[in-house]
Amino acid sequence: MRRTYDTIVLGGGAIGCTVAWRLAQRAMRVLVLERGRIGGEASSAAAGMLGAQLEVGEPGPFYRLCVESRGMYPAFAQALLEDSGIDIQYVHNGILQVAHRAEEVDALRRELTWQTAEGARAEWIHAQDIPALEPDVSPGLGGLFLPDDGNVSAPLLMRALARAVHRRCDVREGAEVTAVSAESGRVDVRTVEETFSADHLVVAAGAWAGRFVADLGVNFFIRPVKGQLLAVRPRAGHGLTRTLHTHQVYLVPKRDGTIVVGATEEHGAGYNRDLTADAILRLLQGLRHAAPGLADAMFDRAWVGLRPGSPKGEPLLGPVPEHPNVHLAVGHFRNGILLSPVTGAILEASILGDPWPERWRPFTVAAWRDREAAVPLGAEKREAHPKMETTTTRGEEVRER
Numbered sequence: 001m002r003r004t005y006d007t008i009v010l011g012g013g014a015i016g017c018t019v020a021w022r023l024a025q026r027a028m029r030v031l032v033l034e035r036g037r038i039g040g041e042a043s044s045a046a047a048g049m050l051g052a053q054l055e056v057g058e059p060g061p062f063y064r065l066c067v068e069s070r071g072m073y074p075a076f077a078q079a080l081l082e083d084s085g086i087d088i089q090y091v092h093n094g095i096l097q098v099a100h101r102a103e104e105v106d107a108l109r110r111e112l113t114w115q116t117a118e119g120a121r122a123e124w125i126h127a128q129d130i131p132a133l134e135p136d137v138s139p140g141l142g143g144l145f146l147p148d149d150g151n152v153s154a155p156l157l158m159r160a161l162a163r164a165v166h167r168r169c170d171v172r173e174g175a176e177v178t179a180v181s182a183e184s185g186r187v188d189v190r191t192v193e194e195t196f197s198a199d200h201l202v203v204a205a206g207a208w209a210g211r212f213v214a215d216l217g218v219n220f221f222i223r224p225v226k227g228q229l230l231a232v233r234p235r236a237g238h239g240l241t242r243t244l245h246t247h248q249v250y251l252v253p254k255r256d257g258t259i260v261v262g263a264t265e266e267h268g269a270g271y272n273r274d275l276t277a278d279a280i281l282r283l284l285q286g287l288r289h290a291a292p293g294l295a296d297a298m299f300d301r302a303w304v305g306l307r308p309g310s311p312k313g314e315p316l317l318g319p320v321p322e323h324p325n326v327h328l329a330v331g332h333f334r335n336g337i338l339l340s341p342v343t344g345a346i347l348e349a350s351i352l353g354d355p356w357p358e359r360w361r362p363f364t365v366a367a368w369r370d371r372e373a374a375v376p377l378g379a380e381k382r383e384a385h386p387k388m389e390t391t392t393t394r395g396e397e398v399r400e401r
């Protein structure tokens with residue numbers, strides 16, 4: 001017999017699980033369909049930075065969305081602790097960006113100016129003051145400290161969300177979706193084994209969302225952007241008290257004593273998951289350059305995540321005009337962990353028909369189409385992080401799985 005739900009969520013990453021969890025708390029019957037394991041992809045691979053001020057290069061709606069979501073984290077972490085019993089290790093310890101080149105000083109000073117004008121806290125730290133803050137760090141030419149950015153443990157966030165959705169929703173792992181149809185106010189989702197129906201569908205399929213978005217007639221290009229990361233364990237008496245960012249790496253100290261060193265941004269690698277010697281070498285060189293005091297840290301492990309790359313690196317959120325019962329939560333690129341709480345709130349409002357504040361409209365399909373029509377073809381191409389080195393992977397195209 002065909003099973004029916006209020007909402008089906010495609011994708012069991014941080015975004016899909018947060019949306020499902022919120023809807024279930026509003027008494028909806030929710031099914032999560034995940035092609036692999038809950039949290040088995042980019043969400044658990046993330047370094048877990050809550051870099052609202054770090055990650056955004058200019059003022060505007062995206063910056064404000066990131067700040068809004070960061071502000072939701074203390075309550076989100078507490079609610080998850082109460083529902084799952086798991087502490088996601090939210091820390092509010094700031095991010096220090098150190099400049100090693102004159103042009104980076106100029107860029108960070110511009111950032112200081114606009115972020116302060118936006119009402120955020122940001123502080124210039126002179127090079128001579130850095131050793132007192134972070135003895136293992138190279139002071140470079142000084143840096144910008146963002147005290148309100150922080151981090152969580154992404155693997156623990158996913159364990160907490162997994163436990164919460166398993167308690168409150170139906171969950172199918174290993175469920176490969178073969179067809180979706182959305183007609184006359186209802187959606188049918190076919191997997192290899194079963195067909196499910198619901199009043200609403202949420203597409204939250206991370207780097208795999210492109211196919212669903214294209215099938216819905218939405219011209220929003222999503223593709224995987226590979227990230228390689230590693231972790232080290234500092235020797236006794238060494239470490240960092242806050243996240244450090246340079247043009248080569250970020251170093252995120254975790255409550256388990258390790259430091260996550262990230263991340264490559266590899267465009268054109270498709271769904272390839274190889275750990276490469278070249279990338280690991282560059283991350284380790286970046287670590288040694290940024291924090292010479294950590295150069296003899298012990299190597300812990302290395303791994304790969306596939307970010308859902310999107311135009312400008314910004315997400316697309318809310319209903320598809322031609323199919324008002326189909327809702328998108330896609331294209332979060334580098335900021336899926338950071339944007340999970342606000343995405344949950346936006347999708348909840350979208351599905352339950354709650355009023356939408358004006359500040360969320362720039363991320364709707366309708367607003368995206370208006371912008372696309374207004375901007376000359378190819379002008380909105382930026383996807384890479386403006387502050388870090390990126391690569392385009394060499395070699396033949398890697399096939400989608």
Ligand code: GLY
Nearest residue numbers: 227262263334335
């Ligand atoms: N948010 C950091 C990254 O995607 O590497």
